[in-house]
Amino acid sequence: MAENGLEISDEEIVRRIRKGGETELYSVLYKRYYPKVLDKCYSLTHSRELAEELTGDILSKTYEKLESFKGNATFSSWLYSVTYNHCIDWLREKKKLHYPEWNSSNELPEIIDEAYDEEEAISYDKLMTLLDRLHTEEKALIMMRYFDEMPLNKIAEALRVTESAAKMRLKRAKARLLFLYNKNEN
């Protein structure tokens, strides 16, 4: 056994905490995922201080909920699902995040019916700048689907919407992103 836990898989750590009570191993998961969770929280809140607070809450909440981790997904995807859920719930409550109102006052002027086939890749920074112009829930949808490759049913669960609503909002988010890109380029 690697005593510091660095060589143990996430799932093995969870198993040992749950079955063997080796609760100290959670610090390995904490260190392993703290930067990743923090990065997601910061992407959604744009506040370092708040992102740190939310990350602490999320990692504590995850520890408390370890018993409910079913193991039919990886620990990381489960943790990220909790992360998005926690951040969006927080923003909905504290920042009065209201997608329907925002959406009706930010109607898409045009639905672009074409694929993107430029040779040159868009830089990560430029993509993040474009994503920041979407509603936070639309940005979260794109991050969950394309950065973290979460299945739609898990995305729907994390955002507390139905699967159909998640699909349609994702479609809108992508259409808006393409519109913003074209507007920016032309």
Added chain:
Amino acid sequence: MDLFKKIINVATVKVPKAVIDSMKQIFPAAKNIEWSHDRSLFEVIFYHDDLEKIARYDNDGTLLEYRVNIPLERIPKRIRKKASDEGEIMNCIEFHSVDSLRYEFIVRDKDLVRYLLLTDKSGNKIRKEKL
């Protein structure tokens, strides 16, 4: 990896001609079409009359059901009134199947707890469950 390309470009799915023809016939002005295939059904998500729609077909091109994302201001008044009695409406999807029309709402209460509310075509509650 060009993440932007991954987000914007749609996956290539081989769709039978009968299915494509059927879709074009029912939704001739569809834009931004994205197909997927799951459990022997073809699902397509697209824009039609500036609204997001999802339609499902069998292999022969028979339309099995379709859903329309309805902007809240376009929900029929009496349906909207009944749904509002169950909470603040956050989303509305009109669900057309072979023999029925239903509405799938997401509503939330004053504590921001969200629910799926399923109603019949007149807005009468069929089911309500916590999301």
